Amino acid sequence: MTNTEFSCSIAVSITPAEAFEMISSISAWWVKDVEGKTKHLNDEFTVHFGTTWVAFKIKELNPFKKIVWEITDCNLPWNSDLKEWNGTHIVWEVSGDNGLTKICFSHIGLSVLDCGDQCMNSWGGYIKQSLYKLITEGKGLPNKF
Numbered sequence: 001m002t003n004t005e006f007s008c009s010i011a012v013s014i015t016p017a018e019a020f021e022m023i024s025s026i027s028a029w030w031v032k033d034v035e036g037k038t039k040h041l042n043d044e045f046t047v048h049f050g051t052t053w054v055a056f057k058i059k060e061l062n063p064f065k066k067i068v069w070e071i072t073d074c075n076l077p078w079n080s081d082l083k084e085w086n087g088t089h090i091v092w093e094v095s096g097d098n099g100l101t102k103i104c105f106s107h108i109g110l111s112v113l114d115c116g117d118q119c120m121n122s123w124g125g126y127i128k129q130s131l132y133k134l135i136t137e138g139k140g141l142p143n144k145f
């Protein structure tokens with residue numbers, strides 16, 4: 001891990017294939033308002049939180065092991081730099097062993113940005129609480145953190 005990334009992980013009793021499906025179900029754990037496709041290489045999608053929006057492109061996909069989302073554009077009206085996330089990357093790494101699947105999330109470049117602490121706290125909630133609840137209880141907490 002470098003000093004420019006934020007990382008967190010969860011371990012759950014599902015297969016890596018099921019983990020990929022859950023990660024791609026963005027409206028069930030992160031943001032309810034998602035437009036575009038979220039599952040295949042080169043898919044593009046945009047998430048909306050009111051006037052805040054972030055556009056992504058799936059730049060790398062190694063089925064059931066790794067997904068990389070590149071932020072291609074954004075509007076962050078709560079931040080001093082509206083485009084601060086542009087060019088940063090979300091990396092998902094998935095590995096399974098003995099019935100447990102580890103899902104590792106990293107936002108590469110986040111920790112050095114102005115929104116670093118606030119965004120790290122939000123990401124931690126979405127991964128460790130919302131995505132975890134979606135997987136273990138069948139219902140996440142989108143738009144809550």
